[in-house]
Amino acid sequence: xxxxxxxxxxxxxxxxxxxxxxxxxxxxxxxxxxxxxxxxxxxxxxxxxxxxxxxxxxxxxxxxxxxxxxxxxxxxxxxxxxxxxxxxxxxxxxxxxxxxxxxxxxxxxxxxxxxxxxxxxxxxxxxxxxxxxxxxxxxxxxxxxxxxxxxxxxxxxxxxxxxxxxxxxxxxxxxxxxxxxxxxxxxxxxxxxxxxxxxxxxxxxxxxxxxxxxxxxxxxxxxxxxxxxxxxxxxxxxxxxxxxxxxxxxxxxxxxxxxxxxxxxxxxxxxxxxxxxxxxxxxxxxxxxxxxxxxxxxxxxxxxxxxxxxxxxxxxxxxxxxxxxxxxxxxxxxxxxxxxxxxxxxxxxxxxxxxxxxxxxxxxxxxxxxxxxxxxxxxxxxxxxxxxxxxxxxxxxxxxxxxxxxxxxxxxxxxxxxxxxxxxxxxxxxxxxxxxxxxxxxxxxxxxxxxxxxxxxxxxxxxxxxxxxxxxxxxxxxxxxxxxxxxxxxxxxxxxxxxxxxxxxxxxxxxxxxxxxxxxxxxxxxxxxxxxxxxxxxxxxxxxxxxxxxxxxxxxxxxxxxxxxxxxxxxxxxxxxxxxxxxxxxxxxxxxxxxxxxxxxxxxxxxxxxxxxxxxxxxxxxxxxxxxxxxxxxxxxxxxxxxxxxxxxxxxxxxxxxxxxxxxxxxxxxxxxxxxxxxxxxxxxxxxxxxxxxxxxxxxxxxxxxxxxxxxxxxxxxxxxxxxxxxxxxxxxxxxxxxxxxxxxxxxxxxxxxxxxxxxxxxxxxxxxxxxxxxxxxxxxxxxxxxxxxxxxxxxxxxxxxxxxxxxxxxxxxxxxxxxxxxxxxx
Ligand code: ADP
Ligand code: ZN
Ligand code: ZN
Numbered sequence: 108x109x110x111x112x113x114x115x116x117x118x119x120x121x122x123x124x125x126x127x128x129x130x131x132x133x134x135x136x137x138x139x140x141x142x143x144x145x146x147x148x149x150x151x152x153x154x155x156x157x158x159x160x161x162x163x164x165x166x167x168x169x170x171x172x173x174x175x176x177x178x179x180x181x182x183x184x185x186x187x188x189x190x191x192x193x194x195x196x197x198x199x200x201x202x203x204x205x206x207x208x209x210x211x212x213x214x215x216x217x218x219x220x221x222x223x224x225x226x227x228x229x230x231x232x233x234x235x236x237x238x239x240x241x242x243x244x245x246x247x248x249x250x251x252x253x254x255x256x257x258x259x260x261x262x263x264x265x266x267x268x269x270x271x272x273x274x275x276x277x278x279x280x281x282x283x284x285x286x287x288x289x290x291x292x293x294x295x296x297x298x299x300x301x302x303x304x305x306x307x308x309x310x311x312x313x314x315x316x317x318x319x320x321x322x323x324x325x326x327x328x329x330x331x332x333x334x335x336x337x338x339x340x341x342x343x344x345x346x347x348x349x350x351x352x353x354x355x356x357x358x359x360x361x362x363x364x365x366x367x368x369x370x371x372x373x374x375x376x377x378x379x380x381x382x383x384x385x386x387x388x389x390x391x392x393x394x395x396x397x398x399x400x401x402x403x404x405x406x407x408x409x410x411x412x413x414x415x416x417x418x419x420x421x422x423x424x425x426x427x428x429x430x431x432x433x434x435x436x437x438x439x440x441x442x443x444x445x446x447x448x449x450x451x452x453x454x455x456x457x458x459x460x461x462x463x464x465x466x467x468x469x470x471x472x473x474x475x476x477x478x479x480x481x482x483x484x485x486x487x488x489x490x491x492x493x494x495x496x497x498x499x500x501x502x503x504x505x506x507x508x509x510x511x512x513x514x515x516x517x518x519x520x521x522x523x524x525x526x527x528x529x530x531x532x533x534x535x536x537x538x539x540x541x542x543x544x545x546x547x548x549x550x551x552x553x554x555x556x557x558x559x560x561x562x563x564x565x566x567x568x569x570x571x572x573x574x575x576x577x578x579x580x581x582x583x584x585x586x587x588x589x590x591x592x593x594x595x596x597x598x599x600x601x602x603x604x605x606x607x608x609x610x611x612x613x614x615x616x617x618x619x620x621x622x623x624x625x626x627x628x629x630x631x632x633x634x635x636x637x638x639x640x641x642x643x644x645x646x647x648x649x650x651x652x653x654x655x656x657x658x659x660x661x662x663x664x665x666x667x668x669x670x671x672x673x674x675x676x677x678x679x680x681x682x683x684x685x686x687x688x689x690x691x692x693x694x695x696x697x698x699x700x701x702x703x704x705x706x707x708x709x710x711x712x713x714x715x716x717x718x719x720x721x722x723x724x725x726x727x728x729x730x731x732x733x734x735x736x737x738x739x740x741x742x743x744x745x746x747x748x749x750x751x752x753x754x755x756x757x758x759x760x761x762x763x764x765x766x767x768x769x770x771x772x773x774x775x776x777x778x779x780x781x782x783x784x785x786x787x788x789x790x791x792x793x794x795x796x797x798x799x800x801x802x803x804x805x806x807x808x809x810x811x812x813x814x815x816x817x818x819x820x821x822x823x824x825x826x827x828x829x830x831x832x833x834x835x836x837x838x839x840x841x842x843x844x845x846x847x848x849x850x851x852x853x854x855x856x857x858x859x860x861x862x863x864x865x866x867x868x869x870x871x872x873x874x875x876x877x878x879x880x881x882x883x884x885x886x887x888x889x890x891x892x893x894x895x896x897x898x899x900x901x902x903x904x905x906x907x908x909x910x911x912x913x914x915x916x917x918x919x920x921x922x923x924x925x926x927x928x929x930x931x932x933x934x
Contacts, residue, residue: 108125108126108131108134108156108157108158109123109124109125109126109156109157109158109159109160109165110123110124110126110134110140110153110155110156110157110168111123111153111154111155111156111157112124112140112142112151112152112153112154112168113151113152113154113196113197113198113201114142114144114149114150114151114196114198115149115150115151115196115198115199115201115202116196116198116199117195117196117199117528118196118907118910118911118914119196119198120196121154121155121197121198122142122144122151123157123160123162123165124140124142124165124166124167124168125160125165125166125167125168126167126168127167127168130168130170130171133171134153134156134168134171135153135156135176136153136154136155136156136176136178136180136183137152137153137176137177137178137179137180137182137183138152138153138171138172138173138175138176138177139151139152139171139172139173139176139177139205140152140153140168140169140170140171140172141168141169141170141171141172142166142168142169143166143169146215146268146272147215148169150172151198152177152178152183152198152201153176154183154187154197154201177205177488177505178201178204178505179505179507181540181543181544182201182204182503182505183201184543185204185503185536185539185540185543186200186201186203186204186503187200188539188543189203189529189531189536190529191900191903192531192899192900192903192928193528193529193530193531193928194528194530194903194906194907194926194928195528195529195530196528199527199528199529200529200531203500203503203524203529203531204500204503204505205484205503206477206480206481206484207477214254214255214256215254215255215271215282215283216252216253216254216255216282216283217247217252217253217255217258217271217275217280217281217282217283218247218250218251218252218253218280218281218283219244219247219248219250219279219280219281220278220279220280220281221250236274236277236279237270239264239267239270240270240273240274240279242262243258243262243267243270243271243274243280244274244279244280246258246261246262247280252283255267255271294373294374294478294482295371295372295373295374296343296344296345296371296372296373296374297343297344297345297369297370297371298341298342298343298344298369298370298371298372299331299335299341299342299343299344299347299358299367299368299369300335300340300341300367300368300369300370301314301332301335301336301340301341301366301367302365302366302367302368304335304339304340304341305340306339306340311336314332314336314366315336317332317366318332318333318336321364325357325360327353327354327357328357328360328361328364330351330353331347331351331353331357331358331361332361332366332367334347334351334353335367344358344369390427392424392427392428392431393424393577395423395424395572395573395574395575396424396427396428396431396573398571399415399417399428399571399573400428400431400432402415402569402571403415403428403432403435403547403549404432404435406547407432407435407436407439407510407511407547410545411545412541412542412544412545412546412547412548413541413547413548413569414538414541414547414548414549414550414567414568414569415547415548415549415550415568415569415570415571416517416549416550416551416555416559416560416562416563416568416569416570416571417549417550417551417552417571417572417573418552418553418555418560418563418570418571418572418573418813419551419553419571419572419573419574420553420573420574420575420576420582420782420811421553421576421778421779421781421782421783422576422577422580422782423553423573423574423575423576423577424573424577425515425551425573426456426459426515427577428549428573429445429513429515429549429551430459430460430463432511432513432547432549433445433460433463433464433494433511433513434463436510436511437464437467437493437494439510440508441493441508441509441510441511442490442493442494442495442506442507442508442509442510443493443494443495443509443510443511443512443513444494444495444497444501444502444504444506444509444511444512444513444537445460445494445495445496445497445512445513445515446497446498446499446501446502446512446513446514446515446522446533446534446537447496447497447498447515447516448498448499448515448516448519448521448522449498449519449521449740455724456496456515457470457496460494460496464494467492467493467494468492468494468495468496469483469486469487469492469494469495469496470483470495470496470497471483471484471487471495471496471497471498471500471501471504472497472498472501473498473500474717483495484504484505487504487505487506488505488507490507490508498521499521499522499524499533500524500533501533502533502536502537502540503536509540509541509544509546510544510546510547511546511547511548511549512537512540512541512546512547512548512549513548513549513551514533514534514537514548514549514550514551515551515552516551516552517534517550517551517552517555517556517559518552518554518555518556518559518775520772520931520932522534522931523929523930523931523932525927525930525932526925528925530925530926530927530928530930532929532931534550534559535929538550550568553778553779553782554774554775554778554779554813556771557771557817557820557821557824557830557831558830558831560817561821561831562831580790581790582781582782582811583753583781583790583791583792583793584790584791584792584793585777585781585792585793585794585795585808585809585810585811586605586792586793586794586795586809587795587797587800587805587806587809588603588605588606588794588795588796588797588800589797589798589800590603590639590757590796590797590798591637591638591639591798593796594636594637595637600696600700601693601696601756601757601796602696602697602700602754602756603794603796605794606754606794606796607700609752609754609792609794610701610734610752610754611701613733613751613752614701614703614704614733614734617733618733618749618750618751618752618789619727619730619733619734619735619747619749619750619751619752620733620734620735620750620751620752620753620754621734621735621737621750621752621753621754621780621783622693622697622734622735622736622737622753622754622756623736623737623738623753623754623755623756623780624690624693624736624737624738624756624757624760633653633660633671633683634683634759634763634798635675635677635678635680635682635683636680636682636683637675637678637680637682638675638677638678638680638798639759639797639798639799640675640676640677640678641763642660642669642672642676644662644664644665644667645667646662646664646665646667647662647664647665647667647767647827647874648767648823648827649662649663649664649765649766649767649769650763650764650765650769651667651669651765652765652878652880652882653671654878654882658670658671659671661877661878662765662877663765663875663877663878663879663880663882663891664767664874664875664877664893665874665875665877666875666876666877666878690708690710690736690737690738691708691710691712693736693756694706694708694736697734697736701734704733704734705731705732705733705734706732706733706734706735706736707723707726707727707732707734707735707736708735708736708737709723709735709736709737709738709740710737710738710740711738714740720740723735727747728747730749739776747783750783750791751789751790751791751792752791752792752793752794753780753781753783753791753792753793753794754793754794754796755777755780755793755794755795755796756796757796757797758773758776758777758795758796758797758799758805759797759798759799761773761776762797762799762802762804762805764934765880765933765934766932766933766934767824767827767829767933768931768933770804770820771820773804773805773808774804774807774808774816774820777795777805777808777809778808778811778813780793781793781808781811795808795809803816803819804816807819828872828895829895830929833870833872833895833896833897834895834896834897834899834928834929835893835894835895835929835930836893836894836896836899836902836903836906836926836927836928836929836930837891837892837893837894837926837927837930837933838855838891838892838893838894838906838924838925838926838927839879839889839890839891839924839925839927840852840855840876840889840890840891840892840922840923840924841884841887841888841889841890841922841923841925842887842888842921842922842923843886843887843888843921844888844921845888847921847922848888848889848890848922849876849890851890851922851924852875852876852890852891852892853876855876855892855909855924856873856875856876856892858909859873859892859894859905859906859909860873862905862908862909863902863905866901866905868896868898868901868902870896870897870898871894871895871896871898871902872894872895872896873892873893873894873895874892874893874894874895875890875891875892875893876890876891876892877890877891877892878890878891879891880933880934881934887923894906899928899929903926903928906926910924910926
C-alpha cells in the first residue's frame with residue numbers, strides 16, 4: 108500500500124511513500140508521519156491512500172508520530188480548499204491548522220572522522236579540498252560533534268550542504284541526521300493521593316483514627332495526611348514538598364504504611380486570561396435580540412449551512428445574542444467556535460463566556476505558551492472543550508461536531524494572515540468551514556466590512572440589524588475640529604482648544620477619557636502642515652507615495668508618477684512635509700498640560716509583557732486612573748461605563764494611507780471609537796481632529812450614518828473596480844537587487860498578461876508593476892503587481908503555473924515572490 112503525504116513546502120504536490128509492512132493496515136487519512144525527503148527527515152500529513160503507485164523509486168515512511176490521526180476528513184478538505192484559494196500547498200495549509208510546535212524536522216550533525224578510518228577507496232588526487240572545506244575541517248578539529256546551524260554561525264556562511272556531502276564522500280567527516288526535539292510534549296505531574304479516598308463521614312472517621320496513631324510515630328507524616336484529607340484526597344508532590352515543606356522521605360514513609368500512593372497524571376497547562384471584572388448578571392434578551400436568536404435557532408434546528416451578518420451598533424447586545432446561540436448549540440451536544448480579532452479584546456470577552464459556560468470554554472491565541480496551546484488543542488480534539496474563543500488560527504480548532512462559528516468584529520484586517528503562507532482570511536475560512544459542516548456562522552460587527560455588507564445585500568448572508576443600544580442610550584455627539592483652523596489661530600499643539608477644555612472638564616468631574624492615536628502613521632507621503640493637502644493618484648484615488656531617491660511621487664497601484672512639489676499646490680506653504688507624534692510623545696505633552704491627571708498609555712511597548720493588557724484594563728475599569736492614551740488597541744470591544752469623552756488626535760493618519768480601503772477603515776475606526784463613549788448612564792462625547800472637516804467619510808461617521816456611507820463607498824468601489832466588485836491579488840517581489848526586482852516584476856507581469864489573454868479572460872485587470880508603498884524594507888527592494896478579477900480560481904491557477912515554471916527553470920532564488928489573495932492590508 109502507498110500513501111500520499113502533504114509536506115509543508117511551497118508549491119509542492121503530495122509525495123508518494125510506501126507503507127512498510129509493520130505499519131500495513133495501521134495508516135489512515137490525517138496521520139502525522141515522519142518521512143525522508145532528500146537527505147532530511149520531515150513531518151508530513153497523510154492525505155491519500157492507494158493500492159498502487161506509478162511513481163518509481165518510492166521510499167518508505169519512517170513512522171507515524173501519533174497513535175491516531177490528527178486531522179479529520181473535514182479538516183483535510185478545508186485545508187485543501189485553503190490551499191487552492193489562497194495559492195499555497197496542501198501541506199502548508201495543514202501546518203497552519205496545528206500548533207506550530209508539532210512540526211518536527213531533522214537536524215544535521217557533523218563530526219570529523221577519526222584518522223585511519225578514512226575511506227581508502229578514494230584516490231588521493233581527488234581529495235583536494237576547497238578553501239571552504241579546509242575551514243570546515245579546521246573548526247571541527249576538536250573532534251566534537253556539531254550541528255549544521257553551529258557550523259554556519261561559526262563560519263558565517265550559509266549553504267554548506269554541497270561541501271559537507273563532498274567531505275563525507277571523501278571520508279573526512281561523518282554526517283548524521285537526527286530528529287530535532289519536539290517543541291512541546293505532554294506534561295506529567297506526580298500526584299500524592301490517599302488510597303481509595305471518598306469523603307463520606309465513615310471514611311473520614313477511619314482516616315482520623317489512622318492519623319491519631321500516626322501522630323505518635325511521625326509528626327511530619329501526620330501533617331501530610333491532614334493536608335491530603337483537607338484537599339479532597341490529593342495534592343501534587345511538588346506542592347507538598349515545596350510549599351508545605353514535607354520531605355521526600357516522609358512521603359515515602361507514608362507510602363509504606365499503605366495509606367497513600369503516587370500516581371502520574373497528565374498536567375494541563377492553562378493561563379487565566381479572563382479579567383477579574385464584576386460578575387456578569389443574567390440577562391433576558393430584548394425583542395430585537397430575541398428575533399435574531401429565533402432566526403438562528405431555526406437554522407440550527409435545520410442543520411444546514413446558514414450564514415448571518417449581525418450589523419448592530421456598539422453596545423446593542425450582539426455578544427449577548429452569541430451567548431444565547433451558543434447555549435442552544437451546546438444543548439444539541441454540538442460545539443461552538445468564537446473568533447475574536449485581537450488579544451486585547453479577548454480578555455474581556457473571555458470573562459463573559461467563562462461566566463456563562465464555565466469550564467467548557469477554552470482559549471487559543473498566540474500569546475499563550477506553546478504548552479498551553481498544545482494542551483488546549485488536545486482537549487478540544489478530545490471533545491473536552493466544546494467552546495473555544497480564539498484568534499485567527501483558532502478557525503482550524505480540531506472540533507469533531509461543530510454547530511456554530513461566530514466571527515466577532517468580522518471587518519477587522521487582523522483576521523488576515525499576510526505571512527507566512529497560507530495567507531488566509533479567518534473570516535472567509537470560517538464561512539467555508541460552516542459550509543463543510545452544515546453549520547451556522549454569524550459574522551458580527553458595528554461596522555461590517557463592505558465585502559460582507561455587499562454579500563448580505565446580494566442575499567448571500569441573512570442580514571440582521573440591532574439599531575439601538577441595549578439601554579437605549581444615545582450614540583454620542585461627535586464634534587469635528589478643523590486642524591487647519593487651529594493652526595491659523597496659532598495653536599501648534601496636538602490638542603485643539605476644544606479637546607483641551609473638555610479634558611479639563613472631565614478631570615474636574617472625575618469621569619474617564621480615552622485618547623486615541625492611530626500610530627500606523629505613514630511617513631512616506633507628503634502632507635501640508637498648514638492646510639492638510641495630500642496628493643492623490645488621479646486614476647486610483649489613493650495617496651501618492653514619496654520617493655526620496657528621485658523626489659518623485661508615485662502611485663503604488665498603477666505606477667503613475669510626478670515630481671514632488673516644493674510648495675503646497677493648494678496654499679503655497681513651504682511646510683509640506685510629514686510629521687507625526689507617537690503615543691509616548693503625546694503622553695509626555697499631556698503630563699505637562701495636565702500635571703495632576705492620572706494617566707496610562709496602552710500601545711505595543713507598554714503591553715509587551717504577559718498580563719500587561721489585563722492589568723491596564725482592569726485598573727482602568729476600577730477607575731485607578733482617568734486618562735487612557737493609546738493606539739488601535741483601545742478602540743474596540745472595551746466597555747467602561749464611566750468613559751464620557753473620547754478624543755481622536757488625528758483622523759487623517761488613516762485617510763492618508765495609500766490603500767483603497769482608507770475611507771472604510773477611517774469610518775470604521777471613528778465609529779468604533781465613538782462606541783467607547785457613553786456606555787453608562789451619562790451621555791458620551793467624541794472629538795475628532797482632522798484637516799478634512801468636509802470629507803464625507805468624516806461627516807457621515809460623525810452623524811453615525813452607516814447606510815449612506817456604505818452606499819457612497821460602494822458606488823466608488825464599483826466605478827474603480829475595487830472589492831467587493833472584483834477580487835484583488837497582490838503579488839510582491841523582493842530582493843537585495845533593485846535591478847533584479849524590477850526585471851522579475853516586469854517579466855512576471857507580461858507572462859501573466861499573455862496567459863490571461865490565452866484563456867480569454869477579458870475582465871482581468873493588471874495594475875503595475877510599481878514600487879511597493881514601503882519600497883525598501885530591511886535592505887530588500889520591493890515591487891508589486893496588483894491583479895483585479897472576478898474569476899479568482901482561474902487567475903490563481905494561471906499564477907500558480909507561472910510560479911511553478913519559474914521554480915522549474917532552476918533560476919537562482921534571488922527574487923522572492925509572494926502572492927496574497929484578497930489582501931486586507933495593502934501596505
Ligand atoms: P455588543 O456586543 O453589541 O457591543 P453587548 O452584548 O456587549 O453588545 O451588550 C452591551 C451591554 O449590555 C453588556 O454589558 C451586556 O451585558 C448588556 N446587555 C446585552 N443584552 C442585554 C439585555 N437584553 N438586557 C440587559 N442588558 C443587556
Ligand atoms: Zn497647504
Ligand atoms: Zn494609480
